[in-house]
Amino acid sequence: MTGPSIPPRYQTDAFRAHRGSLLEERGPSPLAVVLPRTAAEVATVVRFALDAGLKLVPWGGGTGLMGGARPSSDSIVLDLREMRRVRAIDPISGTVTVEAGMVLEALDRRLRRRGLTLGHDPWSQPRATVGGAIGTNGIGYAGYLRGTMGDQVLGLEAVLADGTVIRTRPAARSTTGLDLKRLFIGTEGTVGIVTAATLRVFPVPATEVIRAFRLRDFSTGFAALSRVYDDGLTPSVMDFEETFEAPALPWGAEAGPPTLYLGFAGAKEIVAASWRVARRRLRSAHASPLPNREAGDYWRTRHDIIYMHDEISPGVTRADVALKDTIFDYVHVALPRSRILAYRRAALAILRRRGVHPIGFGLWTQPELVSLEVVKPVLGDRSAAKAAVAASVDALIRKAHALGGSMEYVHGIGVKLAHLIGEELGIGADLARRIKETLDPQDVLNPGKLGL
Ligand SMILES: Cc1cc2nc3c(=O)[nH]c(=O)nc-3n(C[C@H](O)[C@H](O)[C@H](O)COP(=O)(O)OP(=O)(O)OC[C@H]3O[C@@H](n4cnc5c(N)ncnc54)[C@H](O)[C@@H]3O)c2cc1C
Structure with missing residues (x-):
């Protein structure tokens, strides 16, 4: 596809206008979109781009949250879905x-x-x-x-x-x-x-049992959860999150003490034994079991959010519409377990100072991996709201760095966090650049992403 036949969805992935970022809300249209069917065809396009002095941007589902698949105006998007x-x-x-x-x-x-x-x-x-x-x-x-x-x-x-x-x-x-x-x-x-x-x-595991619990508070739950991992259990699901009152959310959300979704998968005997150990830890933290329906609903609807990123008209997703008056963002930092509670305190203070509202603070898959969602309603000045959220996200990341953590454990860096890669890697950023220069001396492959 070339020129006007290129659908607007190729201008950006799931790094959309509602995010707290000072970057452009979408990229330009690429020069062309190519859908290769074999590695040999990909190689042909690479050689063509090299000869023509163009750039190449690989594209999968376009669900990346950091703008990693955003094109430049001199690029060919390689959509690999064929x-x-x-x-x-x-x-x-x-x-x-x-x-x-x-x-x-x-x-x-x-x-x-x-x-x-x-x-x-x-x-x-x-x-x-x-x-x-x-x-x-x-x-x-x-x-x-x-x-x-x-x-x-x-x-x-x-x-x-x-x-x-x-x-x-x-x-x-x-x-x-x-x-x-x-x-x-x-x-x-x-x-x-x-x-x-x-x-x-x-x-496919013979059995998987997922249950939900309400914990009294974050730190008690965190201590019990840590014991579960220290006991040598290997949860197949772990999602522990406390929620806060946040204004202007386009979806219903209840503030309250943390909920834990925990699951084990495998042979029946292993799952039963894992639950015996985990229950003991959770009971000693006064965790109250929630009805099975709660865990069932959580599991059944776990992918629903991605449909918000489907287009409802060319270049416009459901999320674009739902979040048009809201700036919504998140950080996913990895920290030493010993710093999690200090990070939680510091993060909530950072947000309070900047007038940005936390929606949820949680741990996902293991006790070292933090997810924090934040929101700020757009009250008139959209760019001021975006700037406040962007500054908060940067401060939250810098705090994670200061506590010995990494700024992102799941979504990559793309263009959104590229300005922080030097702080993340230190002298390693130089090494990464030298590797890139050696492997891609003409800077054909996805330039600008990862700070490269
Ligand atoms: C609502 C929502 C929920 C999400 N939940 C999760 C989650 O639970 N866990 C998670 O990990 N991520 C999650 N993500 C982020 C995203 O789905 C992942 O990053 C996913 O792996 C991206 O896959 P994609 O095919 O859409 O890649 P794209 O967005 O198309 O590309 C992502 C990056 O990979 C590069 N790329 C794509 N294909 C190739 C290739 N063949 N070779 C080399 N580079 C390539 C692109 O250039 C880009 O830099 C979520 C995103 C959304 C919108």
Whole structure:
């Protein structure tokens, strides 16, 4: 597609106008959108871009939250969704080899027909692709049990900036020097375009039991939860969040003490034993069990939010409409467990000082991973509200840095957080730039993302 035939949805991914950012609310239209069907076609487009002095932006489901798939006006968007073949399933080894454009939910469905499951189950599973999940090194609900998407990659096929196709050996473990596949995991298409991957997948668990509890307060719940992990349990689901009163939310939300959703999956005996241990820990923290319906609803609706990012008219999503008078953002920082409570206190104080409202403060998949959602109503001056949220997010990230944490554990950096990459990596930012320059000397691959 070229010129006016390019749909406006390619101007930005899910980094939309309602976010607290001083960057442009969307990108320009790219010069062209190409939908390759093979790695060889991707290589042809790469060589074309190289010769023509153009840029390439890999595009999967366009659900990335950081603008990692935003084009520039001199770029070709490589929409990989036509590359969606399952090349092989090996149920004995528990692996699948799949092309990068396959949507995660479709892959999981295919695997389930063979008694397997993908394991990577992000909120965005119905729309996000394998390539996007690898490009951002995403994490899903079962992240503690199954690892990140990157942990599941055994080997991959990628097209380099000169059009060479590289295939790494899909081994369970290997100590053969640099782990080359890691170059392409979480690097947002800046050093190569992933065209296929061999992933670790898992037998569908015989049973999975998820329950919900109300905790008295955050710190008591946090202590009990930490004990659950220290006992050696491996939750398949853990979502612990307290909620606050926040104005101008376009959806219903109740403020209150924290809720914990906890689940275990596997053989019946292991699940039963895990629950015996976890219950003991939760009882000693005076956790009250909530009706089973609560956990059932949580689980059934876990992907619903992604449909807010479907277009309802060209270039306009449901989220754009629902959040037109609201600036809504979040931070997902990883911290040493010993600093979580200090971070919570500091984060709430930062928001109070800046007149930005917390919606929820929580821990997801494991006690070190914080998610914090914030909101500010637009009362007249939209750019002032955006600036206040942007400044709060930066301050929240800097606080995480000061406490020894990392600024983002799930969504990547894209363009939204690129200005903070130097603070995150220190001298490592230089090393990352030198690697990029070596692998992509003409800066063809997704320039500007990750601060590169
Ligand atoms: C409502 C909502 C909920 C979300 N929940 C989660 C969640 O639970 N967990 C989670 O991890 N993420 C979540 N996300 C973020 C997003 O879904 C993930 O980052 C996802 O992995 C992106 O996949 P995608 O296919 O949409 O990639 P895109 O958005 O298309 O691309 C993401 C990045 O990867 C690059 N890329 C895409 N394909 C390739 C490729 N083949 N080779 C190299 N680079 C490539 C792009 O250039 C871009 O930099 C959520 C997003 C939304 C909107």
